Amino acid sequence: MFAKEKRCSKCGLSFDCGGLLGCWCRDVKLDAAKLAALRQRYSDCLCRACLETCAASADGTSPPPPSPPIQSLP
Secondary structure, three states, X not given: OOOEEEEOOOOOOEEEXXXXXXXXXXXXXXXXXXXXXXXXXXXXXOOHHHHHHHHHOOOOOOOOOOOOOOOOOO
């Protein structure tokens, strides 16, 4: 199977897609609600970084909130 060059629907980055049987995206775990939200919001595939960011977010489409800053001890 040959990889197809695609452009991320979220950030515009170019990346290789291996198709349904061999693409890295099959390793990113998404629940049904997140997958539905992504399909509704974006017209095509996302690059690895954007897909992993969306998978980690609460609603599946936006980045997770930043972690609170680490406070140094006196």
